[in-house]
Amino acid sequence: MADVLLQLRGISKSFGNNQVLKNVNFDLKAGEVHSVIGENGAGKSTMMNIIYGLLKADSGEIYIEGKKADIKDCQDAQHQGIGFVHQEIALCPEMTVAQNVFMSKINGMRTASIDYKKLNEEAQKIMDSIVEGIDASRLVEHLSISNQQVVEIARALSENCKILILDEPTASLSESETEALFAIMRRLKERGIGIIYISHRLSEIFEQCDRVTVLRDGEMINTYAVKEVEAKQLVNDMAGREISNLYPPKLEENNGEVLLKVTDLADVEGRFRDISFELRAGEILGFSGLVGSGRTEIMETIVNLHRKKSGTVVYDNEELGGGKTSDIYSKGLVYMSEDRKNLGLFLDMDVEKNVASMHRDVFRRGKKSVLIEAARESDAARHAIALLNIKCMGKTHRVGDLSGGNQQKVMVTKLFTKTPKVVIMDEPTRGVDVGAKSEIHTYLRWLANQGMGIIIVSSELNEIIGMCDRVLVMREGEICAQATGDDINSNYIMNYASGAYLLEKQAEEE
Amino acid sequence: MEKTEKKNSLAKLKGMHELSLIIIILVFGVILSIASPLFMTWTNIRTVLSGMSTDGLMTIGMAVVLISGGLDLSVGSVMCLSMVLGAQVLLAGGNPFMACLVILVFVAAFGWLQGMMITKLNLTHFIVTLCTMGMARGLVLGLTGGRSLSLLARLEDYPWFKIVGQGLVFDFLPMQLIIFLIVAVAMDFLTRKSSPMRLVFYTGSNEKAARYSGIRVDRVKIAACMFCSICAGLAGIIYMVKFSGCPVTAGTGAEMTAISSCVIGGCSMNGGKGTIFGAVLGLTLMSMVTNAMNLLSVPSTWQQFITYSILLVAVVFDVISQMRSKKKAA
Numbered sequence: 124m125a126d127v128l129l130q131l132r133g134i135s136k137s138f139g140n141n142q143v144l145k146n147v148n149f150d151l152k153a154g155e156v157h158s159v160i161g162e163n164g165a166g167k168s169t170m171m172n173i174i175y176g177l178l179k180a181d182s183g184e185i186y187i188e189g190k191k192a193d194i195k196d197c198q199d200a201q202h203q204g205i206g207f208v209h210q211e212i213a214l215c216p217e218m219t220v221a222q223n224v225f226m227s228k229i230n231g232m233r234t235a236s237i238d239y240k241k242l243n244e245e246a247q248k249i250m251d252s253i254v255e256g257i258d259a260s261r262l263v264e265h266l267s268i269s270n271q272q273v274v275e276i277a278r279a280l281s282e283n284c285k286i287l288i289l290d291e292p293t294a295s296l297s298e299s300e301t302e303a304l305f306a307i308m309r310r311l312k313e314r315g316i317g318i319i320y321i322s323h324r325l326s327e328i329f330e331q332c333d334r335v336t337v338l339r340d341g342e343m344i345n346t347y348a349v350k351e352v353e354a355k356q357l358v359n360d361m362a363g364r365e366i367s368n369l370y371p372p373k374l375e376e377n378n379g380e381v382l383l384k385v386t387d388l389a390d391v392e393g394r395f396r397d398i399s400f401e402l403r404a405g406e407i408l409g410f411s412g413l414v415g416s417g418r419t420e421i422m423e424t425i426v427n428l429h430r431k432k433s434g435t436v437v438y439d440n441e442e443l444g445g446g447k448t449s450d451i452y453s454k455g456l457v458y459m460s461e462d463r464k465n466l467g468l469f470l471d472m473d474v475e476k477n478v479a480s481m482h483r484d485v486f487r488r489g490k491k492s493v494l495i496e497a498a499r500e501s502d503a504a505r506h507a508i509a510l511l512n513i514k515c516m517g518k519t520h521r522v523g524d525l526s527g528g529n530q531q532k533v534m535v536t537k538l539f540t541k542t543p544k545v546v547i548m549d550e551p552t553r554g555v556d557v558g559a560k561s562e563i564h565t566y567l568r569w570l571a572n573q574g575m576g577i578i579i580v581s582s583e584l585n586e587i588i589g590m591c592d593r594v595l596v597m598r599e600g601e602i603c604a605q606a607t608g609d610d611i612n613s614n615y616i617m618n619y620a621s622g623a624y625l626l627e628k629q630a631e632e633e
Numbered sequence: 634m635e636k637t638e639k640k641n642s643l644a645k646l647k648g649m650h651e652l653s654l655i656i657i658i659l660v661f662g663v664i665l666s667i668a669s670p671l672f673m674t675w676t677n678i679r680t681v682l683s684g685m686s687t688d689g690l691m692t693i694g695m696a697v698v699l700i701s702g703g704l705d706l707s708v709g710s711v712m713c714l715s716m717v718l719g720a721q722v723l724l725a726g727g728n729p730f731m732a733c734l735v736i737l738v739f740v741a742a743f744g745w746l747q748g749m750m751i752t753k754l755n756l757t758h759f760i761v762t763l764c765t766m767g768m769a770r771g772l773v774l775g776l777t778g779g780r781s782l783s784l785l786a787r788l789e790d791y792p793w794f795k796i797v798g799q800g801l802v803f804d805f806l807p808m809q810l811i812i813f814l815i816v817a818v819a820m821d822f823l824t825r826k827s828s829p830m831r832l833v834f835y836t837g838s839n840e841k842a843a844r845y846s847g848i849r850v851d852r853v854k855i856a857a858c859m860f861c862s863i864c865a866g867l868a869g870i871i872y873m874v875k876f877s878g879c880p881v882t883a884g885t886g887a888e889m890t891a892i893s894s895c896v897i898g899g900c901s902m903n904g905g906k907g908t909i910f911g912a913v914l915g916l917t918l919m920s921m922v923t924n925a926m927n928l929l930s931v932p933s934t935w936q937q938f939i940t941y942s943i944l945l946v947a948v949v950f951d952v953i954s955q956m957r958s959k960k961k962a963a
Contacts, residue, residue, distance in 0.1 A: 428844070428845065447847070447849065448844075448847040449847030449848065449849070450847075451847075452846075452847045453847075458845075460845050465839070465841055465842065466841050466842050466845045467842055467845065468839070468842060469835060469838040469839045469842055469843075469905070470838075470839065471838050471839075471901075471905050471906065472834070472835075472838050472905065476831075476834070476835075480835055480842075480843075480846045481846050481847065483828055483831070483832075483848075486828070487828055493823075493827045493828050493829055494826050494827055494828070495826055495827065495828050495831060497826070537846075
């Protein structure tokens, strides 16, 4: 049996009356990837924060390599060999890779001058041990998101790390970047590092992890060897109920009228060109492709958040020229951004004001009145909370204090305070647990069946495959393929999204 | 059902920043009236209240700019400059209508220009209004040669106009206070209930998200700047009549009084938060402190130190109470 690096015994934690962890046991062996899964609010983050010394457990013990450990704070945790890569990247963008990697070390130094040359060399060594080709003297802001994540990992490793916690590391990565991360994880495993891996994507767990522990409502439900468990079992454990179908049934055939017709759209910055497609009533159309392939930019241009260079957008038999975004929204063509924290929500405001933020004209007392009808707002908020089962303390709960999944639900509901005809959703279920995901998916399909046209932009292939009636694959700013029916599968889509089809074509020609 | 609703509104009142301010003001008032018999006289209170009205108008404007996520350092100087322009019109033989029109058009244009620089050139409020503050004050000095203008003779011709700054309604309520209260009550109502003011909150809370929700944030920010300058102009009209002229130092430091009042009153320097009622209460507290120091004959050389110490204590107290309520919620 491999060495046990980390053991948690009977860990409990409460915030006020709310017990978030109940008597949790967990262990991590050297050289294994152990996944911790559960719905939003199941207690994963709390558990990781306790391991990393950010929170103190009310009771229970932690052992590191068999010895009882007392982790005072996160610096102490780093000294004891624990590294934590958070879901959101927390680097100083204006500083170099090396300065970021050794941030905590520089913090501990009590010398007046720092030998940056030596620092760069050491950082380069660590970077190279993870992945080749990132210059340690470059500024972090010039790196891609996935390379920034490598810097985060390097930072965690800089302190002789044995236990590495990765919190949803793939949430903002494209498929190919995800593959690169997995390669790094395999290399770290070989070095005997134990990895705790948190993710909502079951497919990743089956590909990459050795064991998986399910948490639900703060309780440890079970630990399985990944080889011996089926996805359905995990889903049911997480939800505490049977989720029979992960995705709602698709449409048989579609003869709906064309709601949205885009012809030869191109933008000023040249991030996409020659975009033409149609969307019919009752249809769910998917946009797949790698991150940066121009999907988001197309959608933002359709609702006039960016200026277009050429092309036409015809919605509901009417051309949308340079109209205002608010007019386009109130005509019933709505867009939800992928970036809920920066572009989607008002985190300081309550649920009610967030729900009312999009279709503001609905809440006025009259067409010409400047006053807001408060009752209508609270009705809309209450309705939204009930509709998607948003877990909050009522409509005046501050949105920033909700969990990620519930924030996402608030953002979804704000589109529907006025019935739209075409809904464009960019990453509709980012950072959302399995239960909430299926609630959102079911709702979207129900909307489509009511005659709306829905566009889903998603980096998650399973979501595209499970939800969409038709899929357009983007590559480098152009639509390179359309998939319908049985063609909607990961091989077909990835073949085009990654550009592999071009290689095949070349081979044929030769 | 009804019971829970009632409970909610009570909890809401308890959580309100304004309530704690009202309590502080009342307690402070009781202590003051014991410490100095002069405090509770109508003459004293009337002096404090009428002193508040020009600062109060600027505080209202400042609150709106702060809510929109901005800041306006130029209010005091703009007030003074608008007074100079108005006085020049009067001295050149114009009537009060023309003077007021010139003042209001000028401040609106001034605010618009500030807003345009902030939004279209992407400059910060701090930089733009810091420059315009200095420029406006500089223009005052340049145009007047540093000499205060007197309107004593001119205002004698328009006794009805003198009421604006010097008159008493029913022989005891200062007209300027009534003007200020009307603006304050109207703006407080609109801040809570109106759709355009809601846009200001959205913009201040998260400008990008506001843009993605279809709000034209540039227009909102420009409008907020314009509103603030117009408030300064209104204050200028009252000030000009009140003193029958315009001292070149008028409005010096007014921006700090306005910002302090707003912050004490619960406006966030990060935008998206605040009420007019709270800001007015904040100003009331500030004015009471100044008044107390005068009544208790604190040397004027020490007054500034004490005023700003109290500001710091108020802000720290507020932050601590916010942290506590957050902990409770978690």
